Amino acid sequence: MSERGEVYQTLDLALRIGEVLLSSGAGAADVTAAMLEVTRACGVHNVTADVTFVDLTLRHQPSSDEPAAIQVRRVTRREVDYTDLTEVDHLVNELIAGHLTRIEARDELARIVSTGHRRRRWAVTLGWGLMGTGVALTLGGRLVVCTLAFLAACAIDRTQHLMSHRRIPMFYQQAAGGFVVTLIAVAAAATPLDVNPSRVVTAGIVMLLAGVGLMGATQDALTGFPLTGSARLLDVVLNTAGIIAGVGAGLTLGGLIGVGPTTFTPGDAGLAEAGITVFGAALAAAAYAFASYAPRRCLAAVAFVGAVGQAVQVAVDGALGGTWAATAAAVTIGAICYLVAGRFRVPPLAVVVPAIVPLLPGLDIYRGLALLAEGKDGVLQLASALATALALAAGVILGQYAAQPLKREARRLETRLSGPRMVGPFRRSD
Structure with missing residues (x-):
């Protein structure tokens, strides 16, 4: 390929693909690998890539005596859509396999990113509500608690959706979500209903934690992208601080009107309780995948993997x-996802993220905030939540490493790439 214009078009295609992958939560290593494989498949070699949290850069220098062609693309925030992610993943593999030309791939990518979501907005809201119900079940909630968790999750989704349309920063969206769910729990506690409000708040916290992207930040830090990992980690910290601020404000308001926070300690689970917990995890994982626009064909796989992870936990x-x-459960989830995602023709990222949602440390965060609201020391519980979250993220990646030798093509690819692929090419183009 000698025409400079064709080189620029190839770089632009690779950058647009990288933008979809990065904004969907893919790690920087996966995005880098995908972009470089796209340029190779289009006949452009000697390309280097640079990935940060907000910018993607590709440089092409055919020889030392020619100026480099450099293109930069700013990554815009997009709502996570696992259907779009899956279609882009298939597009990349089709392009690498030679089944698509560069022009066909460009047109197909434009169609994918411009057609909008495949699911009605009201259905997505109901999906978030079912996720809240599933998390409440894992905590031992009865019918009233599950109903309140459903309503709280729907209210959080609608609140954040309205705020996002007004371009309000995510920190305030998270704070509003935490405040809304706590108000619902406080209002329920003030009624004669026999309800433990802590379970409602915890379900809301888990829903809010599901979108903070800790796994991507950990993956970047572990695979040699400290700058991107640091930026993502700061984003995670701010979003989590928003949750803490919103829930804390709600608990303080509850104390002012005489409704104090309550806590609970799950007892030893019997056979029936364990079964309900596992079912709740499967429901929460599948509902999160549905609300994130995952293809319907993979929902059963997500539910299965989420149930297995909860059973191990x-x-x-x-x-x-x-x-x-949490570590053992995450390792199990990572290994299973790496092996089964291909059977459902979805990238592992679309399975592993929903599957770990029921394991997120919403209970520890609530306990820490409840203790702080009572004037006690809740730092230990918040530190435990952080440790659990890191264990989940690192465990999933470790599980992928453990399962990676079982796939010959992936093992051959990983001799020159920096880690197991969560999304992107699984076979070499050259």
């Missing part, structure tokens, strides 16, 4: 404690 928790239980 329940089995290990009594013997080794919460953090190690």
Whole structure:
């Protein structure tokens, strides 16, 4: 390829693909690999890539005596759409396999990003509500608690949706979500209903934590992208601080009107309780995937993986404690996702993120905030939540490393790339 204009068009195609992947939560290593494979498939070699949290850069210099062609694309925030992510992933693999030309790939990418979501907005809101119900079930909630968790999750989604249309920063969206769910729990506690409001608040916290992107930040830090990882981690910290601020404000308001926060400690789960917990995890994982526009064909797989992860967590928790239980569950989820995602023709990222949602440390965050609201020391509980979240993110990636040798093509690719692929090409183009 000698025409400079064609080189620029190839770089532009690769950057647009990278933007979709990065804004969907893919790690910087995966985005880099995908963009470089796209340029190679289009006949442009000697390309280097630079990925940050907000910018993608590609440089092409065919020889030392020619000026470099440099293109930069600013990454815009997009609502996560796993259907778009899956279609872009298929597009990349089709292009690498030679089944699409560059022009065809460009047209197909334009169609994918311009057609909008495939699911009605009211259905997405109901999906978030079912996720809240599933999380409440994992906490042992009864009918009233599950109903309140459903309503709270729907209210959070509608509140954040309206705020996002007005371009209000995510920190304030998270704070508003935390405040809304706490108000609903406080209002329920002020009624004669037999309800434990802590479970409602915890379900809302888990819903808000699901979108903060800690796994992507951890993956970037582990795979040699410290700048991108640091930026993502700061974003995670700010969004989590928004949740803490909103829930804390709601608990303070509840204390002012005489409705104090309550806490609970889950007892030893019997056979029936464990079964309900596993079912709740499967429901929460599948509902999150549905609300994130995942293809319908993978919802059963997401539910299965989420249930297996929760079962491992329940089995290990009594013997080794919460953090190690979360680690074991995350490793299991990472390994299973790496092996089964291909059977459902979706990238592992679209399965692994929903599957770990029921394991997020919403309970520890609530306990810490409740103690602080009572004037006690809740730092230990908040630190435990941070440790659990990091264990989940690192455990998923470790599980992918453990399963990676079982796929010959992936093993061959990983000899020159920096980690197991969550999304992007799984076979070499040259």
